[in-house]
Amino acid sequence: MTGWLLRYDGWDPAAEPLRETLCALGNGRFVTRAAAPERRAGHGSYPGTYAAGVFDRLADEIDGHRVENESIVNLPDWQSFTFRVADGPWLDLSAVAVTDYVQELDLRRGVLTRRFGIQDGEGRRTRVAQRRLVSMADPHMAALDCTLLAENWTGPLTVRSALDGRVTNDGVARYRGLDGRHLTAVDPGAGAEVLTLTAETRQSKVRIGMAARHRVLSGGTELPVVAAAVAEPGLAAVDLELAMEAGRPVTVEKLAALCTSRDPGIGEPGEAALDEIGRAGTFADVVARHELAWDHLWFRCDVEIEGSVRATLVLRLHVFHLLQTVSPHSLDLDVGIPARGLHGEAYRGHVFWDELFVLPFLNLRLPEVARSMLLYRWRRLPQARAAARATGHRGAMFPWQSGSTGREETQVLHLNLRSGRWLPDNSHLQRHIGLAIAYNTWRYYEATGDTDFLTEHGAELLLSIAAFWADVATYDAVGDRFDICGVMGPDEYHDALPDRDEPGLDDNAYTNVLAAWTLARALECLEVLPPGRRHELLDTLDIRRADLERWQHVSRKLRLPWTEDGVLLQFRGYETLEEFDWAGYREKYGDISRLDRILEAEGDSTNRYKLSKQADVLMLFHLFTADELYAVLDRLGYPHDRRTIPRTVAYYLDRTSHGSTLSKVVHSWVLARSDRRRAWEYFLEALESDIADVQGGTTGEGIHLGAMAGTVDLLERGFTGLETREDVLGFDPYLPDALRRMRFRLRYRRHTEIEVAIDHQTLTVGGTASRATVLPLRVRDKAFRLDPRGSLEIPLRRRRPD
Ligand code: BGC
Numbered sequence: 077m078t079g080w081l082l083r084y085d086g087w088d089p090a091a092e093p094l095r096e097t098l099c100a101l102g103n104g105r106f107v108t109r110a111a112a113p114e115r116r117a118g119h120g121s122y123p124g125t126y127a128a129g130v131f132d133r134l135a136d137e138i139d140g141h142r143v144e145n146e147s148i149v150n151l152p153d154w155q156s157f158t159f160r161v162a163d164g165p166w167l168d169l170s171a172v173a174v175t176d177y178v179q180e181l182d183l184r185r186g187v188l189t190r191r192f193g194i195q196d197g198e199g200r201r202t203r204v205a206q207r208r209l210v211s212m213a214d215p216h217m218a219a220l221d222c223t224l225l226a227e228n229w230t231g232p233l234t235v236r237s238a239l240d241g242r243v244t245n246d247g248v249a250r251y252r253g254l255d256g257r258h259l260t261a262v263d264p265g266a267g268a269e270v271l272t273l274t275a276e277t278r279q280s281k282v283r284i285g286m287a288a289r290h291r292v293l294s295g296g297t298e299l300p301v302v303a304a305a306v307a308e309p310g311l312a313a314v315d316l317e318l319a320m321e322a323g324r325p326v327t328v329e330k331l332a333a334l335c336t337s338r339d340p341g342i343g344e345p346g347e348a349a350l351d352e353i354g355r356a357g358t359f360a361d362v363v364a365r366h367e368l369a370w371d372h373l374w375f376r377c378d379v380e381i382e383g384s385v386r387a388t389l390v391l392r393l394h395v396f397h398l399l400q401t402v403s404p405h406s407l408d409l410d411v412g413i414p415a416r417g418l419h420g421e422a423y424r425g426h427v428f429w430d431e432l433f434v435l436p437f438l439n440l441r442l443p444e445v446a447r448s449m450l451l452y453r454w455r456r457l458p459q460a461r462a463a464a465r466a467t468g469h470r471g472a473m474f475p476w477q478s479g480s481t482g483r484e485e486t487q488v489l490h491l492n493l494r495s496g497r498w499l500p501d502n503s504h505l506q507r508h509i510g511l512a513i514a515y516n517t518w519r520y521y522e523a524t525g526d527t528d529f530l531t532e533h534g535a536e537l538l539l540s541i542a543a544f545w546a547d548v549a550t551y552d553a554v555g556d557r558f559d560i561c562g563v564m565g566p567d568e569y570h571d572a573l574p575d576r577d578e579p580g581l582d583d584n585a586y587t588n589v590l591a592a593w594t595l596a597r598a599l600e601c602l603e604v605l606p607p608g609r610r611h612e613l614l615d616t617l618d619i620r621r622a623d624l625e626r627w628q629h630v631s632r633k634l635r636l637p638w639t640e641d642g643v644l645l646q647f648r649g650y651e652t653l654e655e656f657d658w659a660g661y662r663e664k665y666g667d668i669s670r671l672d673r674i675l676e677a678e679g680d681s682t683n684r685y686k687l688s689k690q691a692d693v694l695m696l697f698h699l700f701t702a703d704e705l706y707a708v709l710d711r712l713g714y715p716h717d718r719r720t721i722p723r724t725v726a727y728y729l730d731r732t733s734h735g736s737t738l739s740k741v742v743h744s745w746v747l748a749r750s751d752r753r754r755a756w757e758y759f760l761e762a763l764e765s766d767i768a769d770v771q772g773g774t775t776g777e778g779i780h781l782g783a784m785a786g787t788v789d790l791l792e793r794g795f796t797g798l799e800t801r802e803d804v805l806g807f808d809p810y811l812p813d814a815l816r817r818m819r820f821r822l823r824y825r826r827h828t829e830i831e832v833a834i835d836h837q838t839l840t841v842g843g844t845a846s847r848a849t850v851l852p853l854r855v856r857d858k859a860f861r862l863d864p865r866g867s868l869e870i871p872l873r874r875r876r877p878d
Contacts, residue, residue: 079380079388080184087169087177087192092120093776094769098393099181099188100419100779101210101218104128104403104445106151106334107418108210110181110188113220114158114167116240122247122776123153123240126418126425127336128402129411130284131480132258132277138489139498145487146479148418148425149258149277150245152286154218154332155208156238156313161200161320162231172196183389183396186212186370187363193227201227212373213365215405216333216342216352221359223327226320233320235328236306238313239264239273239286247421248777250491259284264312268305270353271312274346280480283337285345287353290316291329299326329359340408373399375821376829377441379788382817390763391791394784398434401781402445412452412478416778423778426477426485427452429512429566430782432699433738436789439523440800440822446520447529453513454533456482457540460510464544471544472537474510476503495677502571502579505564507548511590514541515699518597523800525825531609535601539617542598542627545591549630557635559583560591565646567692569672569682569735573649581647585693588634593700593708595631599624632711642720643727646692656685658730669735669771688732690739697721697746701799722750737765741786745794749810755795756812762787792820796834800824806854807841809834809872827851836874842867 084095092112099110111123126148133146160166169177175193182189190206203225211217224233241264245256258277265272271288292299306313318326333352335345342348356362377395381387401417412427413434431449438446453474459482460472467473475484486504491497517534520526526534549558562580564571565587572579602610602624613619637645645651661668668674672682672689682689691698696705702721709716725746734740744758761770765783769775792798795815797808805824817835821843824830830851831843844851844864853860855870862868 079385082181082393084179087174089120096122097419097775097779101188101208102400102418103210103212103215104405105215107400113155117246123155124247125151125153127151128406128409128418129338130282130336131280133279134255136254145424146485147245150243151284152273153240153243154286154334155220156240157220159233159235161233183392185367200229203227209366211362211366212369216335217356217362218332219359219362221327221329223325225325226322228322230322231320233318235316236313237290237330238311239271239288240311241273241275242310245421250493262310266305268303268314271314272346273312283345285335285349287349288330288332289353293327294324331356379791379820387763390767391788394788397779398785406445407448410452410455413449415781417781420778426479428477429509432512433782433786435516436793437785439520443524450517450520454537459483469544470547472540473544474513476506476509492673492676494673503568505580507563508587508590510541511594514538514594531605535605535613538598538601539613542595543619546595546627546630558630558633559635560588563587565692566690566695567688569689572683574684583635583637583648585636585644585646586695588636589696589708592631592634592712595627599627634712636714642723644693644724653686654684656687669733671733686731689735691742693724694728694742694746698742737780737783741783741790745790748794752812756814759790791818804852804854807839808856809839811836837872839870839872
């Protein structure tokens with residue numbers, strides 16, 4: 077393992093689902109799981125290719141209810157590639173002796189390599205070396221090459237390469253009872269020289285076009301290809317006959333193109349795919365362009381912890397998968413950030429609030445990509461408005477899970493695998509999703525200073541979301557406070573009070589604080605807008621003076637529940653819940669992260685206890701600095717002292733089961749300033765989420781993109797105290813002891829290529845691009861100015877924990 081190479085030794089079919097996800101290849105337009113190319117779905121293998129935004133909606137019947145699900149569609153498998161010696165069996169690593177096996181993902185170059193040796197029943201030894209990529213330069217292209225070496229035999233070998241349209245959505249066991257046949261009109265072309273395959277999604281009618289061509293080489297010379305088309309339904313395949321000689325390697329190159337009718341800049345997808353492979357050049361040409369594109373991305377996006385190869389590797393793996401899910405190639409696709417990447421079928425490719433953990437990284441690296449993710453939301457404002465209206469409210473109410481149209485995609489039922497029961501799913505009550513969108517919009521604006529975006533799109537998002545919350549809040553004249561009722565916070569283990577029949581909680585502190593903050597930012601945004609645009613928006617959105625007065629009022633009067641000792645409570649009534657027997661349950665079950673399933677299977681409910689799936693109140697200390705949070709409390713008229721935050725953190729620390737991978741990121745963050753050792757431990761645990769598949773199998777169904785991006789953000793903003801408010805780039809470093817020195821490069825407003833290096837003694841900032849003006853910096857309480865192309869070394873005094 078180096079800081080760039082993820083390596084697996086040995087062929088281990090049981091580990092394949094995890095490796096397929098962690099070694100998946102993509103470019104922000106489509107991602108292909110790293111299934112062994114010779115295997116079809118089954119026996120632990122799951123080839124999957126998903127194009128951003130290609131969804132399809134199908135209906136099923138569960139327990140007499142019609143249930144609709146919109147899913148990211150598994151597209152035909154372009155990788156399919158196998159061989160056999162003479163007329164022996166096709167390659168099956170489980171049926172031959174595998175003498176050695178190495179799989180390596182080179183993160184720097186974006187190339188996946190597999191090298192292995194096999195010996196068949198007749199003693200023939202063959203060596204195989206395969207490389208694969210999904211091009212970061214040519215967004216429709218993927219490529220595979222395979223070098224075969226007959227070690228001790230001479231004779232014929234047949235390679236069978238295909239575009240396999242016989243795929244379904246079958247990657248997640250708990251969805252298997254549901255219809256997963258999303259492709260129709262699968263039409264393999266008849267050619268042998270060039271393979272073609274077209275298909276269409278059943279309901280959304282997205283047309284898919286694929287094409288592939290091959291070259292055979294030996295000793296650097298291209299050999300004439302003896303190719304025969306294979307006729308099988310749903311499969312465009314070719315057999316290439318090779319005459320192998322002992323000791324003489326032969327390479328087969330496969331270039332494949334994938335186009336869909338959602339792609340900008342193309343005509344008919346089938347023809348476009350043919351065009352693409354026609355002009356792609358050779359495998360070497362494709363690799364060269366691809367490596368260059370990755371090189372450029374890494375220049376902007378690399379992070380390094382000096383002295384820690386493993387942590388650096390894992391962080392780079394996280395950046396790698398983030399950039400494979402969304403990249404400059406996503407810009408015109410009208411797509412959001414799927415919580416599980418485009419790496420598997422968990423959560424059906426839906427977009428949740430997880431972008432809250434992803435956008436900070438993009439804001440400071442690839443702001444144009446962040447902007448395009450916000451535009452995905454902006455385009456869905458009409459749906460969000462309709463959803464608000466349907467519940468009797470003004471403004472815009474965004475869905476907890478979003479897909480193609482922006483309608484609510486959250487399931488109404490979910491299956492508890494432990495009890496086997498289908499249960500009502502109330503998680504759509506996580507209305508805080510809209511607040512996350514407002515938060516992201518404002519933070520994007522702060523980090524980039526992109527007033528054009530704010531004026532044209534961002535303000536409309538912010539105002540529409542603010543209008544919803546001001547309308548939802550109800551006034552309680554007795555307490556002279558506003559309440560927000562019937563919602564859920566981020567903690568999905570609480571969807572109702574134990575003694576109440578209807579779902580939803582009142583005055584979730586996370587929601588109320590964010591709502592107050594959003595209303596204040598919406599009012600501030602009006603000040604920033606040019607007067608003409610301000611009037612235009614207020615007119616169009618029908619926001620009157622009286623409404624703005626109400627916004628002021630609500631933003632100062634939302635209720636927050638507290639204990640008598642000044643701990644911020646998760647929601648009203650939380651104090652009446654029972655303490656949970658953590659030790660007893662740990663002893664009984666070992667892993668208790670999914671307490672919802674455990675307790676339901678016992679006939680009990682998480683709603684009864686003081687426990688949470690993930691950070692809820694603590695999210696506030698992740699999203700806001702202490703100063704910002706105290707400013708909100710001041711605005712709301714709640715007294716606080718220096719200990720309010722540490723007291724509240726301490727209260728929830730041991731009441732969380734970390735049933736979501738997001739939870740440890742947040743816990744590390746909130747402890748960064750008070751308990752560096754524990755913060756570092758949580759950071760290391762968060763790093764393991766996917767690479768070690770800590771949830772015992774969920775990574776095989778897709779990465780956890782929020783946690784991946786969150787760990788990088790933790791390093792870059794959490795431990796450095798990096799802030800982008802008030803036109804100044806601020807730092808307030810607080811490095812854990814184990815973190816000796818780290819380096820990264822970022823972009824702040826017009827200042828591109830800012831190099832940052834931090835250790836316990838010094839913060840070095842420098843290298844901004846030439847034409848930018850002076851960059852104002854704040855380090856702790858001191859102001860500095862960084863000249864263009866200058867560099868500053870700022871000594872840091874060690875600080876005591878807050
Ligand atoms: C978490 C949510 C998250 C979702 C998608 C759930 O398990 O509780 O907070 O948005 O996964 O990642």
